[in-house]
Amino acid sequence: MAIAVVAVAALIGVMATDSHDLAFTLGVEPQGPVTNLKPGQEACQSPIDVSAAAIAVRFNADAHAAPLAVSVRDGGPSGQRLGASAAKSARQDGDVQEAHVSGLQPGRRVAVCIHNTADVPIVLYGGSEGAARSSSLFVDGRLKKVDLTLVFQSAHGRSMLDLLPDVFGRAALFRPTWVGPWLFWLLGVLVVAAVPALLAIALTSAEKEDR
Amino acid sequence: MLRLAIKKIPLSLAALLTATALIGTAWAFLDPPWQSPDESDHFGYTQVLGERLELPGDSDRSPFSTEQRLAGDRSNSDQTAAVLATKPEWSKQAYERWKKEEDALPADNRGDGGGPNPASTNPPLYYLYESLPYRAAIGGDIFARFYLMRLWSVALLLLTTTATWLLAGELFGRQRRLQLVAAAVAGLVPMVSFITASVNPDGLLFALWSLAFWLGARILRRGLSMSDVVALFAVVGLAVTTKATGYALLPAALLVLTVGAVRLRRRGGGKVMVTCAALAFALPAGGWLTTAAALDRPAVNQVAASSTRAAPSITSFNPREFGSYLWQFYLPRLPSQEPIEGMPKLPAYSIWTKQGWANFGWLEIKFPAPVYVVLALVSLFVLGAASAGLVKHRRQIDPALAAFFALAALTLLAGLHWTEFRTLVGGAGPFNQGRYLLPLISLFGALTAAAVTLAPERRRGLAIGTLLGGLFALQLFSLAIVGARFYA
Numbered sequence: 301m302a303i304a305v306v307a308v309a310a311l312i313g314v315m316a317t318d319s320h321d322l323a324f325t326l327g328v329e330p331q332g333p334v335t336n337l338k339p340g341q342e343a344c345q346s347p348i349d350v351s352a353a354a355i356a357v358r359f360n361a362d363a364h365a366a367p368l369a370v371s372v373r374d375g376g377p378s379g380q381r382l383g384a385s386a387a388k389s390a391r392q393d394g395d396v397q398e399a400h401v402s403g404l405q406p407g408r409r410v411a412v413c414i415h416n417t418a419d420v421p422i423v424l425y426g427g428s429e430g431a432a433r434s435s436s437l438f439v440d441g442r443l444k445k446v447d448l449t450l451v452f453q454s455a456h457g458r459s460m461l462d463l464l465p466d467v468f469g470r471a472a473l474f475r476p477t478w479v480g481p482w483l484f485w486l487l488g489v490l491v492v493a494a495v496p497a498l499l500a501i502a503l504t505s506a507e508k509e510d511r
Numbered sequence: 512m513l514r515l516a517i518k519k520i521p522l523s524l525a526a527l528l529t530a531t532a533l534i535g536t537a538w539a540f541l542d543p544p545w546q547s548p549d550e551s552d553h554f555g556y557t558q559v560l561g562e563r564l565e566l567p568g569d570s571d572r573s574p575f576s577t578e579q580r581l582a583g584d585r586s587n588s589d590q591t592a593a594v595l596a597t598k599p600e601w602s603k604q605a606y607e608r609w610k611k612e613e614d615a616l617p618a619d620n621r622g623d624g625g626g627p628n629p630a631s632t633n634p635p636l637y638y639l640y641e642s643l644p645y646r647a648a649i650g651g652d653i654f655a656r657f658y659l660m661r662l663w664s665v666a667l668l669l670l671t672t673t674a675t676w677l678l679a680g681e682l683f684g685r686q687r688r689l690q691l692v693a694a695a696v697a698g699l700v701p702m703v704s705f706i707t708a709s710v711n712p713d714g715l716l717f718a719l720w721s722l723a724f725w726l727g728a729r730i731l732r733r734g735l736s737m738s739d740v741v742a743l744f745a746v747v748g749l750a751v752t753t754k755a756t757g758y759a760l761l762p763a764a765l766l767v768l769t770v771g772a773v774r775l776r777r778r779g780g781g782k783v784m785v786t787c788a789a790l791a792f793a794l795p796a797g798g799w800l801t802t803a804a805a806l807d808r809p810a811v812n813q814v815a816a817s818s819t820r821a822a823p824s825i826t827s828f829n830p831r832e833f834g835s836y837l838w839q840f841y842l843p844r845l846p847s848q849e850p851i852e853g854m855p856k857l858p859a860y861s862i863w864t865k866q867g868w869a870n871f872g873w874l875e876i877k878f879p880a881p882v883y884v885v886l887a888l889v890s891l892f893v894l895g896a897a898s899a900g901l902v903k904h905r906r907q908i909d910p911a912l913a914a915f916f917a918l919a920a921l922t923l924l925a926g927l928h929w930t931e932f933r934t935l936v937g938g939a940g941p942f943n944q945g946r947y948l949l950p951l952i953s954l955f956g957a958l959t960a961a962a963v964t965l966a967p968e969r970r971r972g973l974a975i976g977t978l979l980g981g982l983f984a985l986q987l988f989s990l991a992i993v994g995a996r997f998y999a
Contacts, residue, residue, distance in 0.1 A: 303980025327597030349602035506523035506687035
């Protein structure tokens with residue numbers, strides 16, 4: 301029982317002290333260059349369902365001298381601009397770059413666009429078509445059969461403990477309709493409290509039965 | 512009647528089974544859909560059975576139904592599989608859109624899969640078992656059916672745990688603490704929980720192997736009886752119709768039958784039982800072999816082959832090369848040995864130990880490396896202490912019982928190593944996975960109990976408490992790393 305208490309305390313300790321700043325991700329690994337963006341061209345990954353509030357987007361690009369213009373637009377026909385910013389220059393090819401943008405509110409469907417404002421071509425990284433099944437890359441409006449690597453960051457790092465309501469909310473999606481976050485709270489309590497108690501009962505009753 | 516049977520269950524076992532069921536349920540719901548090895552293939556197989564009462568493998572069909580492809584696509588499960596950077600779909604809007612799409616699908620979109628997939632050549636028993644919850648939830652959406660299948664699979668975890676409890680009872684007598692140790696190991700090693708709580712025939716295999724070990728031990732301890740021998744061979748027959756791995760039980764079961772018959776003949780009789788044993792085996796196994804032959808399909812799961820190199824056969828292999836492979840599997844390679852292409856470094860550690868204890872998702876979710884060092888040391892300690900215990904009590908050990916366990920374990924290992932040797936030399940890469948060793952989990956549980964007997968009586972409670980606490984801690988952190996990988 302003491303080990304179980306220590307294990308639960310250790311887990312809570314780890315969950316309280318670690319930090320997660322991932323809001324959500326398209327899940328596309330930067331497998332290699334997916335587009336060579338000429339000066340003046342624009343690459344848009346669309347549509348993207350914003351599942352959690354984010355303040356910045358990260359992507360991978362080759363080294364370049366001028367900053368890239370990054371914008372967030374409404375994913376619908378209006379294409380209204382919701383936020384814009386510039387990404388700092390990369391030092392090395394394939395480096396992760398970050399642009400702080402507004403407009404990434406949960407529930408929105410958006411497009412994330414990268415505009416090459418430099419006077420040289422810029423290579424962007426991503427994965428093959430289907431890496432993000434519900435979203436595609438368009439360059440100057442034309443569909444490319446590839447996906448950009450885009451990772452969205454939340455405003456501040458949150459501990460796993462703080463994230464638990466979100467974690468259980470996410471875990472309740474694509475489950476039977478009667479499943480909600482409540483089930484994961486319940487299972488969490490049962491695993492943390494009832495399982496060690498049951499194991500303690502098993503041991504003490506086994507000792508009694510052996511006597 | 513049922514109430515009477517439940518009343519007969521010792522409280523220690525009842526408490527352990529409840530804990531195991533809770534852990535299994537947590538695994539079943541926490542792991543996202545199709546995020547365990549080959550789970551999409553196993554679901555696809557069950558769906559064809561559940562919808563059309565047909566076996567998969569028709570090359571004119573898609574491997575998966577339209578409904579499964581849509582759900583896999585919208586939940587992002589295919590992309591998430593084995594790729595740590597990718598997460599399942601977190602968007603509620605995406606879920607709502609999928610729900611509308613699913614509701615709009617014509618009914619025949621559930622049954623239009625059934626093409627070849629890596630699981631489609633498997634024997635059908637597990638899928639028949641899983642088609643029951645599939646049918647029970649037929650009115651629900653795909654995830655209602657899928658998660659009921661997982662929960663139904665958790666029942667197999669209870670069967671594995673109970674069978675191991677019974678096995679320990681045969682081996683150690685009515686010693687509840689030792690039975691508890693053995694059964695807790697079988698039910699609470701995280702990889703056993705994770706795999707059994709997924710849609711995966713290995714869960715049924717763990718249960719059937721555990722039952723076979725119990726029944727074989729029972730026959731050798733108590734003498735051949737009609738009910739036990741029929742049950743043993745029926746279980747072996749069922750194992751054979753679950754996965755080819757089931758055949759590895761056959762030589763050991765035949766040994767039990769031979770020893771049991773010889774011992775019985777001394778008292779007269781035995782022929783009828785041998786005949787009944789053959790029938791009990793033939794009914795499931797023969798039934799499947801006949802069906803497979805009639806349908807012109809393989810009776811055992813087919814291992815992927817390379818088209819570039821010929822795999823060695825039993826008449827054409829190089830024994831020295833096979834010996835080198837075995838050495839390199841279990842021990843560091845000697846300078847004089849040629850490296851075997853495609854073989855991971857020291858698979859006894861990287862495959863048997865790491866994947867046998869705790870590798871989740873599509874095996875991409877791992878603990879930090881030092882955890883596996885500790886688990887390897889624990890495994891070695893258990894094996895060492897159990898060996899010491901067996902040596903100490905060697906005069907009380909029935910050699911036939913030891914031969915039964917050894918034959919089953921060695922036949923399983925021989926089959927796995929021969930298959931992998933063929934795939935490696937044939938250019939198709941490594942074959943073995945840690946879970947392939949887990950049909951032996953009840954033996955490992957019994958060995959752990961044997962190791963506990965070395966502890967002085969006054970310290971035994973502490974040793975068992977430490978073991979149970981350790982298993983709980985491992986489960987807790989296993990669930991936590993899986994939750995963090997998929998949802999944070």
